Amino acid sequence: MTEIKFDYFINGEKEKWEVIIGLEVHAQVLSKSKLFSSSPTKFGAEPNTQVSLVDSAFPGMLPVINQFCVEQSIKTGLGLNAKINLNSVFDRKNYFYADLPQGYQISQYKNPIVGEGEVVLDMPYGTKKVGIERLHLEQDAGKSIHDMDPDNSLVDLNRSGIALMEIVSKPDLRSPEEVNSYIKKLRSIMRYIGTCDGNMQEGSLRADVNVSVRKVGDKKFGTRCEIKNVNSIKFMQMAIEHEARRQVELLESGKKIDQETRLFDTKKNVTRSMRSKEDAHDYRYFPDPDLLPLHLDINLIDKLKKELPELPDQKKERFIKEHNLSSYEANILVSEKEISEYYEEVVKKCDKKLATNWIIVELFAVLNKKNLSISQSPVSAKNLSALIKMISSGKISGKIAKGVFEKMQIDDKDPIQIVEKEGLTQQSDPKELEKIVVKVLSKNKDKVTQYKSGKEKLFGYFVGEVMKLSKGKANPQLINQILKNKLK
Numbered sequence: 001m002t003e004i005k006f007d008y009f010i011n012g013e014k015e016k017w018e019v020i021i022g023l024e025v026h027a028q029v030l031s032k033s034k035l036f037s038s039s040p041t042k043f044g045a046e047p048n049t050q051v052s053l054v055d056s057a058f059p060g061m062l063p064v065i066n067q068f069c070v071e072q073s074i075k076t077g078l079g080l081n082a083k084i085n086l087n088s089v090f091d092r093k094n095y096f097y098a099d100l101p102q103g104y105q106i107s108q109y110k111n112p113i114v115g116e117g118e119v120v121l122d123m124p125y126g127t128k129k130v131g132i133e134r135l136h137l138e139q140d141a142g143k144s145i146h147d148m149d150p151d152n153s154l155v156d157l158n159r160s161g162i163a164l165m166e167i168v169s170k171p172d173l174r175s176p177e178e179v180n181s182y183i184k185k186l187r188s189i190m191r192y193i194g195t196c197d198g199n200m201q202e203g204s205l206r207a208d209v210n211v212s213v214r215k216v217g218d219k220k221f222g223t224r225c226e227i228k229n230v231n232s233i234k235f236m237q238m239a240i241e242h243e244a245r246r247q248v249e250l251l252e253s254g255k256k257i258d259q260e261t262r263l264f265d266t267k268k269n270v271t272r273s274m275r276s277k278e279d280a281h282d283y284r285y286f287p288d289p290d291l292l293p294l295h296l297d298i299n300l301i302d303k304l305k306k307e308l309p310e311l312p313d314q315k316k317e318r319f320i321k322e323h324n325l326s327s328y329e330a331n332i333l334v335s336e337k338e339i340s341e342y343y344e345e346v347v348k349k350c351d352k353k354l355a356t357n358w359i360i361v362e363l364f365a366v367l368n369k370k371n372l373s374i375s376q377s378p379v380s381a382k383n384l385s386a387l388i389k390m391i392s393s394g395k396i397s398g399k400i401a402k403g404v405f406e407k408m409q410i411d412d413k414d415p416i417q418i419v420e421k422e423g424l425t426q427q428s429d430p431k432e433l434e435k436i437v438v439k440v441l442s443k444n445k446d447k448v449t450q451y452k453s454g455k456e457k458l459f460g461y462f463v464g465e466v467m468k469l470s471k472g473k474a475n476p477q478l479i480n481q482i483l484k485n486k487l488k
Contacts, residue, residue: 008175035163036063082117099142112136131170176237345381
């Protein structure tokens with residue numbers, strides 16, 4: 001596939017500007033326990049019920065690395081085609097906040113567990129490669145709650161110590177649309193591997209968005225601003241749009257951009273200043289004295305690599321090759337692991353092309369209307385496959401199938417039982433259909449004459465009349481064939 005360069009431009013009053021975007025995605029490791037303690041990680045638990053002495057920084061308590069979290073980050077790195085570093089170091093990132101009980105965050109700085117990699121995006125204008133700078137492991141902070149008490153801020157330490165993978169992209173993204181595609185692809189890869197559930201509404205996937213602008217043609221990057229903790233793709237796109245235009249307006253009015261951290265106000269659709277942007281030296285990084293450097297065995301890397309499932313890009317290529325799908329169709333069907341599994345279950349025993357159309361058009365319309373995921377589908381893969389088999393065998397028509405499909409959505413009813421119970425089997429006996437055709441033509445001799453005089457559009461009228469007489473059960477292909485023969 002050819003990679004095509006695309007740039008997102010903003011036309012200012014004086015200049016044309018290019019937008020430069022980089023993301024720091026914080027993905028919660030799918031693990032039952034935290035990074036340095038055995039505390040549970042269940043979402044929605046009562047405040048401060050999932051906190052150990054390590055998580056609350058009780059004096060004398062020492063962190064112990066969770067091997068499973070390390071393996072999860074390695075698998076993610078492999079899924080990103082990234083270099084796995086056999087030697088890495090945990091550092092202390094020093095800053096003070098009420099929900100950070102230690103007064104520092106255990107993270108990784110110069111020696112992360114995963115090095116450079118890449119993600120390939122499928123955009124309308126072609127493929128786009130986005131570089132991954134690094135992936136490092138770190139612990140999450142707790143949560144400060146400011147709206148439950150009029151006089152006090154409350155702290156919930158349930159998230160304190162939860163394992164995060166911070167995936168840092170290179171500044172290769174050039175538009176909100178590319179950011180949308182990048183986040184979806186990243187989330188898809190991690191869901192396939194099983195290293196992060198990607199539930200943004202639960203806080204298990206969020207991002208810091210770095211935005212800068214430069215005049216078209218310039219090679220040097222402008223001053224960037226970091227928009228902190230954006231937890232939905234929609235808000236990321238909105239924040240980028242606003243921030244880029246804000247920076248353009250400042251520069252065109254002769255002002256400079258301050259390097260700072262900003263927050264996105266989702267109600268007002270604006271970014272606002274939070275604090276000046278810290279550099280690495282402001283955090284006083286140094287190796288954590290309570291944790292030894294992490295040394296990985298190459299055999300472990302090889303073992304985890306062999307255990308990786310088929311990833312989205314690999315599955316897409318296979319679907320195109322084996323099932324004769326278009327790139328567009330394959331992209332949709334591999335976008336989520338559950339969708340690809342549903343599709344593969346459906347096509348085991350029915351026509352692949354017909355199954356693709358029914359899933360992408362009919363089923364997805366129902367899911368979108370009812371705001372359901374594929375795992376909540378009111379129609380099982382088994383029953384959809386049975387319906388498609390009846391269409392391709394000629395037992396029912398496509399029109400009848402749509403009515404049956406509606407009835408199937410109530411308690412996932414068996415389509416075979418619906419068809420038999422309601423007598424919806426398609427009429428495919430040529431002799432019986434010929435009798436109906438003769439009856440229709442004899443009743444409409446004037447229109448037959450007009451048809452033979454050149455009004456060929458009347459053919460559709462004859463088909464409609466036959467379908468009415470057969471109560472919609474006549475096989476359309478046979479009807480067309482018999483009508484053509486009779487009208488000659």
